[in-house]
Amino acid sequence: MTETVLLSFPLRHVARIEFARPDRANSLGPQELEALHHCLDLAEARPEVHVLVITGVGRHFSAGFDLSVLLERARGASAADELQADFERAANRLEATRLVTLAALNGPAMGGATDLALACDLRIGSERAAMTMPAALFGLPLNASALRRFATRLGLAQAKWLVLTATPLDANAMLAAGFVSEVVPVDAFEARVHALAQRLGAMPGSALSAMKQVLNAASPQWSDRAAQQAHRTLIDAVDGEVIARRIADALAQKSS
Numbered sequence: 001m002t003e004t005v006l007l008s009f010p011l012r013h014v015a016r017i018e019f020a021r022p023d024r025a026n027s028l029g030p031q032e033l034e035a036l037h038h039c040l041d042l043a044e045a046r047p048e049v050h051v052l053v054i055t056g057v058g059r060h061f062s063a064g065f066d067l068s069v070l071l072e073r074a075r076g077a078s079a080a081d082e083l084q085a086d087f088e089r090a091a092n093r094l095e096a097t098r099l100v101t102l103a104a105l106n107g108p109a110m111g112g113a114t115d116l117a118l119a120c121d122l123r124i125g126s127e128r129a130a131m132t133m134p135a136a137l138f139g140l141p142l143n144a145s146a147l148r149r150f151a152t153r154l155g156l157a158q159a160k161w162l163v164l165t166a167t168p169l170d171a172n173a174m175l176a177a178g179f180v181s182e183v184v185p186v187d188a189f190e191a192r193v194h195a196l197a198q199r200l201g202a203m204p205g206s207a208l209s210a211m212k213q214v215l216n217a218a219s220p221q222w223s224d225r226a227a228q229q230a231h232r233t234l235i236d237a238v239d240g241e242v243i244a245r246r247i248a249d250a251l252a253q254k255s256s
Contacts, residue, residue, distance in 0.1 A: 005035035006057075007042060011194070013201035014051040015043035015099070022058030027066040028113070033086045040093060050205025052097070053197050054120060055104035059128060064111025067251050087112035088143040094119040095149070095216070098209045100200055104193040105129040105180060115146040117179075118153050121212055124196070125171050125180040126189040132168035138250070140243050154178055 004021040017039050019026035028036075043049050056062055065087060094101055094116060103120035108130040117123055117131075133150075135142050142150075142163065150159035158177050161167060171183045184192045200208065 005032050005039060007039040009046075009049065011051075011198055011201050013049055013205060014053065014197045015039075015046070015049050016053045016055070016197075017043075018055055018057050019060075019062045020057040022056075022060065024066065025060040025063035025108075025110075026056040026058070026113075027063040028087075029066040029069045030086055033090045036090050037093060040097060040099075043099060044097060048205075050099055050208060051197055051200045052099040052101045053104055053193060054094075054101060054116070055106050055193065058107070060107040061103075061105045061109040061117070061129070062113035063108070064113040067247050067254075084112065084140070084143045084146075087115060088145050091115045091119040091149070092145055098213075100205075100208050100212055102193070102197060102200070104189070105131075105174075106189060108132075111135065112146075115142075115149060118146075118149040122196075123180045124182040124184060124192065125174055126184055126186050127171050128186055129171040129174060129180065129183070130168060131162075131174055131179060132166060133163055134166045134250075136164055136166045138243050138247055 004019070006018040006020045008016045008018075010016050017036065019028065019032070021027060021032070040052075043052055065084075091112075101120035101122070103117040103123040105117060105123065105125040107126065107128045109117050110132050111134060114131050114133050133142070147159070147163065150163055154162070154177055162169070162177075169177060169179065171180070174180045175183045182192070
């Protein structure tokens with residue numbers, strides 16, 4: 001665990017993970033994603049815990065992968081295999097955990113953080129919430145797991161629109177698209193998160209977990225072979241030089 005990823009147990013049966021890097025819009029690098037796995041290990045090791053809230057500190061949920069890390073990896077020889085592997089593992093882990101997960105989007109979720117949110121079972125947003133998936137702008141194909149989550153959670157047409165056009169959504173548009181189930185006023189958001197976590201925590205955990213697993217299994221899934229083929233297609237589409245140039249341009253615009 002690091003000071004940029006915080007784990008607490010604020011309620012009976014409830015764990016809470018906070019992305020705590022507000023000076024960098026809660027962006028996540030390899031260290032933070034490793035800490036996320038460690039936090040999940042600790043929460044799952046407590047048999048009395050069956051609910052997990054994931055949120056951000058400050059005004060952002062998470063800006064996704066730290067662009068400076070992406071830039072470094074895009075210029076490396078192993079960029080094709082490394083660029084999004086960390087996020088894919090983290091999102092897949094969140095999706096598969098026995099814990100019932102609630103993404104509390106206190107503010108914008110960008111890039112890979114949108115997949116972390118979609119990997120959660122439940123999602124609510126404050127009026128400050130927003131989302132954008134800019135991978136297409138960088139020439140960076142999303143991994144197959146993230147694309148599947150966009151399609152199964154939001155529908156194929158909506159997924160294509162958001163992924164292929166990199167269109168940003170504000171909180172109300174996220175509600176209309178089905179990305180979140182509720183939009184809550186900023187001053188009431190934490191109270192709503194607390195109440196929902198408390199409600200879930202009061203339910204029998206074994207039944208919730210079992211129903212979650214069956215619901216996940218009932219969702220449309222790609223076969224392993226199809227997923228592997230799709231992943232290889234995505235890997236072949238990666239051009240590290242293009243990605244590096246576009247990320248460098250984005251970083252320059254942020255600093256100007």
